[in-house]
Amino acid sequence: MTAAAIAATLSSVALAQTPQQIAEYRRKLAEYNAVRQPFDEAASSYWTAIGDKRRARNAKRRNGEAIIAEDYVLTQPPVYTGPPKPVDPSPPEKPPKPRAPLPVVADFLSQAQEHFHFTPRKPATEIDYKRAYARVASSYGLTRDQAVRIYSFESGGNGKYDVQAGLEGNRPGARAISTALGYNQLLTTNTIGLLTEHGGIILKALHEKTHQASGAQKAELQRKAAVVQQMVAFCKTVPNQWSAHEKLGVTPRGIAVHALNLDIDVGPLLQTLKLMDSVNFAKRKGYHAPLTAAELEMMNLTGDGNGFDMVSMPQAMRAVVPTSNFFQRNGYERNPVAIRNNTVAKLLAATDARMDNQINLQGAKDLAAAF
Structure with a gap:
């Protein structure tokens, strides 16, 4: 000491x-x-x-x-097995500050209205959102197997378009555990990054929809495009770095832009672009084999660099390389799934098993039918 x-x-x-x-x-x-x-x-x-x-x-x-x-480091990380740290019996000098609650869907909506005068266009039914997502995902080259299995893994196989991490099952006393939202569980940081890098693609898609619309629908899409343009400009006020986007994501306006995932015209595109970033990252690195859903999920879950590091290795290496190689220490020690499935092969198998278990739920079946 x-x-x-x-x-x-x-x-x-x-x-x-x-x-x-x-x-x-x-x-x-x-x-x-x-x-x-x-x-x-x-x-x-x-x-x-x-x-x-x-x-x-x-x-x-x-x-x-x-x-x-x-x-790679081929040994497993050391595990602490000693006595727990004793609790100091002294009264604290200052009472601990209560942790601020994480924003939830109601906060995304209220902040979007307050800061951008924006209310997402909600789908008439969940099936409508699934059909919109399937159309966009297919147009970008995602397969039904990739989309449905990742949806099953991320949203529990029955999650709705506005499902948030920690609030999947309507359990009494449930609380959000992150800002992860939607079929692919995008964080506020993800949404800000996507608007920064792909704002032009999103605006182009809205302009194309506007060109095909008429009357009140056309006017609504024009207003939406103007709002998205403001949001893109806001997201570009900081460097295009994860740490900067993370800080922006806890501000009221950063929380507001996350509401775009709830919009049937923009949300499916955001969810798709997140996965396509991983697909295109692998291609740029020279990996042209089709990614399985579990491999794509590894990139979605751990980040493109670490995920690609896993999926690009031969099968024989997957069986011996510990999962700790692809995490920072704090992230690994908070991840019981990676600790329990402590090699790349085991982690991919566990991911596949969870997908297998949940693709038979009704939400996954409905999404598969939408393709």
Whole structure:
């Protein structure tokens, strides 16, 4: 422990309620530190090696060199099995701040109305949205198998167009666990990135619809195109980087643009473009074999770079390369699925199994029929 950490610990211990509590806390803390410190050193070395290997692989790919199994860390990350960190009995100097609740669909809608005077055009029925999504996805080259299986994985096989992560089953007391929304569970950060990179494509699609419409529908599409143009301009006020988009996504206007996923004219296109970014990324990297739904989901879930790193390796390597190679430490340690299915082959198989389990639900059947 650093001198500052020791001072902070002693300061907090001094506030403990009784000498017995102080002594017990100190004893447990010493036991914990004796085990935790060597674990942290081993874990730090492991995750440093993960980053070093990743950078080396990227350099080899840039040079056109073949990637072999030894370009990955082939051991599993260390697991902490020691005592838990003891709870300091001292009263906190300041009460912890309550965490702000995540925005939900009602917030996306209200912020869109407040900041852009925009209300999404909702589908008359869920089937209408599924048909719109199927038309767009097919026109871009996504297969029915890819679209339906990813929908099954991401939205639970029965999710509606406005399904949000954590709120899939209408459970009592359920709370949103992220801003992930829709058939492919786009985050606010995703929506901002898509508007930044593909705003022209989205506006072109709206202009084409406007050209074919007449009367009130034409006027509505013209207004919508003007709003989308404002949203695109807003998204481009920051650098085209994930971290910048993430910060923008928690602002009121950033929350507002996420409502586009709920619009039947724009939402299916956003959901499709997210998957097509992954398909096109793989093609640019020279991978022209059709991506299975599970492979495409890996790219959708872990990011194109890490996902491609997984799907581009031979089957034999998939069986031995740990999933930890494709995560940052914090993300991996919060991901029980990646920990449980600790090789690439196991993770892809688990993804396929979940898809197999959920494609027979009614929502997935309806989407398949829409193609």
